[in-house]
Amino acid sequence: RKxxxxxxxxxxxxxxxxxxxNCTYSNSASQSFFWYRQDCRKEPKLLMSxxxxxxxxxRFTAQLNRASQxxxxxxxxxxxxxxxxxxxxxxxxxxxxxxxTGTSLTVxx
Amino acid sequence: xxDIYQTPRYLVIGTxxxxxxxxxxxxxxxxxxxxxxxxxxxxxxxxxxxxxxxxEKGDLSSESTVSRIRTEHFPLxxxxxxxxxxxQYLCASSEFSYEQYFGPGTRLTVT
Numbered sequence: 001r002k003x004x005x006x007x008x009x010x011x012x013x014x015x016x017x018x019x020x021x022n023c024t025y026s027n028s029a030s031q032s033f034f035w036y037r038q039d040c041r042k043e044p045k046l047l048m049s050x051x052x053x054x055x056x057x058x059r060f061t062a063q064l065n066r067a068s069q070x071x072x073x074x075x076x077x078x079x080x081x082x083x084x085x086x087x088x089x090x091x092x093x094x095x096x097x098x099x100x101t102g103t104s105l106t107v108x109x
Numbered sequence: 110x111x112d113i114y115q116t117p118r119y120l121v122i123g124t125x126x127x128x129x130x131x132x133x134x135x136x137x138x139x140x141x142x143x144x145x146x147x148x149x150x151x152x153x154x155x156x157x158x159x160x161x162x163x164x165e166k167g168d169l170s171s172e173s174t175v176s177r178i179r180t181e182h183f184p185l186x187x188x189x190x191x192x193x194x195x196x197q198y199l200c201a202s203s204e205f206s207y208e209q210y211f212g213p214g215t216r217l218t219v220t
Contacts, residue, residue, distance in 0.1 A: 034208055043199055043211035044152070087152075089209075095159075096167075097142070097209055101151040 001026050006088050006100035014108050017078045021103045023071045023088030032091035033064055035073045037084045038102065044087055047073075078107045112136050115200050115212035122190055123220055130185040130215045132200030141183040142209065144199040145169060152199065158183055190219040 006023045013019050025033075033050035048055065050062040050071050061074040071088055088100040113134040122128055134141065139160045144152040154167030158177040172194075173187050183202075187194055195218050201209040 032207075041148075041197075041216075043214050045211070046208045049208060095140075096154065096157070097203075099152045 003027060003092070003098035004088055004090050004100040006103050008101055008103060010104040010106060012106045012108055013078055015078055015080060017107075018074065018076045019078060019105060020075075021073045021086055021088075021105075023073075023100055025069050025071070025088075025090045025098075027090070027092045028066075028069060029093045030069075030090045031093060033062075033071050034089040034091075035060075035062055035071075036087040036089055036099075038087055039084050044099075047086070075105075078105075080107050080109060083107045113200065113202055113210050113212040115198075115215050117215060118213060119216045119218075121218045121220060124189075124191055126190050128187050128190055128217070130187075130198055130200075130217070132183045132185070132212055133181050134183075134202040134210070134212075135181060136202060136204070136210070137180065138202035138204045138210075139180065140203045140205075141177065142201045142203075143167075143173075143175060143183070143185050144201065146197045146199055146214075148197075156185065190217075192219045194219050 035047040036044040037047045038044040050064045054063040059076045063072045083106045085102040085104050087102045090098045116131045141158045143156045146152045153169040155169045156175040158164045198215045200212040203209040
């Protein structure tokens with residue numbers, strides 16, 4: 001079983017839409033969680049860390065459900081510039097980062 | 110912007126050649142990582158280091174070696190390049206349990 005699993009999509013949504021991505025992780029002792037954004041042929045860049053209480057950064061909201069071992073990312077009022085692949089990343093107790101395969105988002109005009 | 114650099118950015122090389130991919134960071138991070146990523150695929154950890162003179166193999170055996178003689182420098186060496194090594198190689202660094210910062214990557218093609 002993979003450490004981190006994501007729906008690969010693709011998600012094609014119109015501008016202004018709200019879109020949600022989910023991610024599940026297998027190690028219940030995992031300690032830190034992140035969402036990264038990766039543009040085509042570029043390196044991943046941190047979008048936001050995910051805290052137990054949930055956190056928001058502008059149009060982006062991340063939530064963590066430790067009991068169900070899943071992480072979510074909500075994007076409101078989608079912009080064309082949000083088109084990218086979103087990677088769910090988990091840091092486990094061995095201090096190793098595990099990456100999901102990524103969810104592809106295309107925002108359509 | 111993260112201060113982590115990789116050279117070369119692009120490399121085309123023949124089979125059997127020895128190559129070294131350079132990675133440097135100026136953030137003073139103890140932890141550094143090398144990942145391999147094929148187009149549209151997930152990242153695979155190939156090597157990591159928790160500090161000077163510390164190196165470990167990751168999940169993917171890529172027939173490569175690394176060294177960590179200085180905190181800021183973490184080069185990756187392929188002793189004998191093969192076409193199966195064609196991929197993008199990403200270097201990253203982090204501090205304690207915080208997020209990783211990635212370099213721009215080296216796109217390697219072995220002919």
